Amino acid sequence: MSNVLIVGELKNGELKKISKEITSAGRKIADALGGKVTALLIGSGVEKFAGDLGAVGADSIVTVNAGDFNAETWANLVAGVIQDKKPSVVLVPHTSQGKDYSPRVAVKVGAGIVADAVGLSVDGGKVVAKKPIYSGKAYGNFKITSDVAIFTVRPNSQEVVQKAGAGATEAASPSAGDAKVKIVSSDLSGGNKVQLAEASIIVSGGRGIKGPENWPVLQGLADVLGAALGASRAAVDAGWISHSHQVGQTGKTVSPNCYIACGISGAIQHLAGMGSSKYIVAINKDGDAPIFKVATYGVVGDLFEVVPALTDEFKKVLG
Amino acid sequence: MKIIVLVKQVPDTETNIKVGDKSINEAGIKWIISPYDEFAIEEGLRLREKNGGEVIAVSLGPDRVQESLRQAYAMGADRAVQIKVDNYVPFDTVLTAELIANFAKAENADIIIGGRQSIDSDSSQVVIQVAEGLGIAHISFAVSLEISGTSVKATKEVEGGTQVVETSLPVAITAQKGLNEPRYPNLKGLMAAKKKPIETKTPADLGNPASKIEVVGLEPPPPRIPGRKLEAADAKGYAEQLVKALREEAKVI
Ligand SMILES: Cc1cc2nc3c(=O)[nH]c(=O)nc-3n(C[C@H](O)[C@H](O)[C@H](O)COP(=O)(O)OP(=O)(O)OC[C@H]3O[C@@H](n4cnc5c(N)ncnc54)[C@H](O)[C@@H]3O)c2cc1C
Numbered sequence: 173m174s175n176v177l178i179v180g181e182l183k184n185g186e187l188k189k190i191s192k193e194i195t196s197a198g199r200k201i202a203d204a205l206g207g208k209v210t211a212l213l214i215g216s217g218v219e220k221f222a223g224d225l226g227a228v229g230a231d232s233i234v235t236v237n238a239g240d241f242n243a244e245t246w247a248n249l250v251a252g253v254i255q256d257k258k259p260s261v262v263l264v265p266h267t268s269q270g271k272d273y274s275p276r277v278a279v280k281v282g283a284g285i286v287a288d289a290v291g292l293s294v295d296g297g298k299v300v301a302k303k304p305i306y307s308g309k310a311y312g313n314f315k316i317t318s319d320v321a322i323f324t325v326r327p328n329s330q331e332v333v334q335k336a337g338a339g340a341t342e343a344a345s346p347s348a349g350d351a352k353v354k355i356v357s358s359d360l361s362g363g364n365k366v367q368l369a370e371a372s373i374i375v376s377g378g379r380g381i382k383g384p385e386n387w388p389v390l391q392g393l394a395d396v397l398g399a400a401l402g403a404s405r406a407a408v409d410a411g412w413i414s415h416s417h418q419v420g421q422t423g424k425t426v427s428p429n430c431y432i433a434c435g436i437s438g439a440i441q442h443l444a445g446m447g448s449s450k451y452i453v454a455i456n457k458d459g460d461a462p463i464f465k466v467a468t469y470g471v472v473g474d475l476f477e478v479v480p481a482l483t484d485e486f487k488k489v490l491g
Numbered sequence: 492m493k494i495i496v497l498v499k500q501v502p503d504t505e506t507n508i509k510v511g512d513k514s515i516n517e518a519g520i521k522w523i524i525s526p527y528d529e530f531a532i533e534e535g536l537r538l539r540e541k542n543g544g545e546v547i548a549v550s551l552g553p554d555r556v557q558e559s560l561r562q563a564y565a566m567g568a569d570r571a572v573q574i575k576v577d578n579y580v581p582f583d584t585v586l587t588a589e590l591i592a593n594f595a596k597a598e599n600a601d602i603i604i605g606g607r608q609s610i611d612s613d614s615s616q617v618v619i620q621v622a623e624g625l626g627i628a629h630i631s632f633a634v635s636l637e638i639s640g641t642s643v644k645a646t647k648e649v650e651g652g653t654q655v656v657e658t659s660l661p662v663a664i665t666a667q668k669g670l671n672e673p674r675y676p677n678l679k680g681l682m683a684a685k686k687k688p689i690e691t692k693t694p695a696d697l698g699n700p701a702s703k704i705e706v707v708g709l710e711p712p713p714p715r716i717p718g719r720k721l722e723a724a725d726a727k728g729y730a731e732q733l734v735k736a737l738r739e740e741a742k743v744i
Contacts, residue, residue, distance in 0.1 A: 183650070243631070247623070268650045272631050275584070275619035284585050284703025287614035300707055305582065306611050309508040310515060312582065313707035352628035353658040356644075360652035367650060373744065397744060415669055416648065421504060421610055422526060422668045429743040440504055444610070451716065451741045453733065459720070469736050470720040471729045481730035486744070489734055 174205035177259035179250055180213045180225065181269060187221045190370060192228045193330040194263040197292050199229025199337065201261055204294035209337060212253050214238050214246060219341055226339020228332055233341045238348065241269055242355065245348040247276035252346025254281050254320060261299055266324035267370065274324050284316035290329040290448065299323065307421060307444035327370035328427045366400035368417065372429045376402030376419055380435015380456065380475055384412035389476065390434055393483045396490060402426065404436045420445035434475040438463025455479065492544030495595050496535040497605030497618065499525045500552055500559040504610065513706045524559045527606020529673040530666035535604050536567045537671065538638060545569040549594060551587055553577045557689050564684035565676030572690045574697065580706055584616035589700035592624030594692060603663040607632050622663035630656055634669040
């Protein structure tokens, strides 16, 4: 029997969508392997999300009471639960937090790990993880040979499927240990209203937006759609917006359902970060811009006319 | 201060990737140092310039990685070490990290720096796994770093912003864009680098760790949903068509 443990994630006291995505993915794996799904939630007051995870397939929910995120203590907590529950498959969000603690967990429990998986299937009693490699120019399929297999899973890559599990909760208190790194202060003012790497819609601007004073044109559309604001490196390097918005090889890798590229030429380093977006809309004056090679819907036109018209139209239908 | 910088050799972003059965076809590939590792090398050099000590550039892979190590020499590294692994699965982070941790332990390194991720696998695992293997602190996504004596202060990128963190040596760091601007090796440095020795270590020298990953196979990227350019008389026309396409055809909004 192969049980699955998923490690959920919260933001500002709310359950992130990725937590449901990996619970659903875990349910599929457990059904194929004949096992159970346990969801682990770390934080304070996390019991209230048990129902949400039960509804998408968690048989049980383990809650661990803890303060603010620290990669070292989180790694101890997650490893403690793995040692206690002995799952054979562990799914972790490939988010900035997940990337921070999962490497330590893998070493602590002697597990192999495949990071940034976008596909999970089962073959011969083992999970096969598919992940984009070489900036999305190839995909690799990997199995893990150790007793415990850990996969970090890219946000938006897994469907949320309603499927009731028992959702029984249980509190655990593994040892958090001491952290060698102390957090002195946090500045969370520069970021997006919607987290870029996990957003399901992104409105992104490049050099074509001409200057920082024009972000409101794109932000207006983003607000109507509940989308995150992205940028090309050219826009970041020009000092028009902070690097935390940059999409691409030296920025964030994103996989939204819909990526709206405005005034972005579509250089290979930019495609490396957004090429796996499900639907790509390109709005560009230059009909020969390389972005049109990957765009599902291309508009050859001036973004300063098309984007406001699009915002108005969406306001009308989403009103 | 002993500083180990991790240098991964990866295909240049512009290189065409031809997928073979279990690995890529290496013919015609242009190899470069993974861009984030260049930030790591630069930071190692700056720390040495300020605090003294030595910078050891370490790369794992077949003999072609010596080219990247020579580039690290040309930038100013003091020593270069190849962990010689010929049939190297570039996604086996646990194996890679165990080899590097065993090397770092033998060297008694104070600082280990690598890029926030390598651009061929985007795993963001190795440096932090090395830290865990050594039982030392780590700071990921560092955008600034100050070390004085044994105390370490850094700013790291986190979701939605930045954090200031403190710890003490030894420490492992992952370099994020913004940490510094990597220097270019000059011609003199490049010439001198050709003559410098490259030390080699084999997995047997480093405890022969086992691989925990099996490559099932590689494949080309999935085909994209076929695209089309929209036709309309004006911006309003485009907007109406786009909204319709995204809502009724793609059903994403
Ligand atoms: C090592 C390395 C790493 C890199 N990493 C990244 C990365 O992470 N992310 C990234 O994005 N780039 C990255 N780049 C840079 C990349 O090569 C391109 O230079 C960059 O993506 C170009 O940005 P852009 O498309 O905004 O600008 P440009 O290439 O200048 O394109 C601007 C586009 O806007 C269009 N335009 C202009 N005005 C209008 C208008 N009014 N309406 C509509 N369209 C208009 C133009 O037709 C043009 O296509 C990297 C490069 C290197 C060498």
